Amino acid sequence: MNYLRQIAKNAGIETEEILTINTICERLAISRSTFNKFRKENSIPCIPKCDIEFNGKQLWKVETINQFIKELAEVTKLKKLEKKLIKPKIVTLCGSTKFKKEFEIVALEEGLKGNLVFSVIGFYHYDNLNLNEEELKMCKSTHLKKILLSDEIIVIMVNNYIGDSTRDEINYANSLNSPNIIITYRNFEK
Secondary structure, X not given: OHHHHHHHHHOOOOOOOEEOHHHHXXXXXXXXXXXXXXXXXXXXXXXXXXXXXXXXXXXXXXXXXXXXXXXXXXXXXXXXXXXXXXXXXXXXXXXXXXXXXXXXXXXXXXXXXXXXXXOOOOOOOOOOOOOOHHHXXXXXXXXXXXXXXXXXXXXXXXXXXXXXXXXXXXXXXXXXXXXXXXXXXXXEOO
16 A cells, blocks of 8 residues: 555645545445445436546545545435335224224225324224223223324214214324324215
């Protein structure tokens, strides 16, 4: 590397250290192909043009590469933040457990929109499930927690039917006084 420093000095560049592509790749723990991707003009950040070109060898000052590393760190932080900010909408389906087929239709529609869909734990009425009081309380409590986490509540009705449990869920969602929770109604005519 001493001869590289001498080349830099002859070119009028005073610097502690001159880096070759191989040295940069080693220090950044990247492959040469990854290095070349960062050299494209549309790359963000973009590795700047070399400081010295001598006999086909491209050389960079340490300061130049350190500046690139700072920019790379900033872009990486922004991309991580961007991933956190792109949160899918959470939708909870409410309605009578008699309406299993209607729940499945709405769950599929919402899922295909990219939404996270919470539904009931089981279709007690439709599937004739015999749950005891404690199990029913647990199901109701869990469903209210889903509502608390939701951005939207979709009330599923058939012929405009809303049962007491569903009405309780709607009242609970309203009691949260959250401007972020939207309640929409989806009616199926039979």
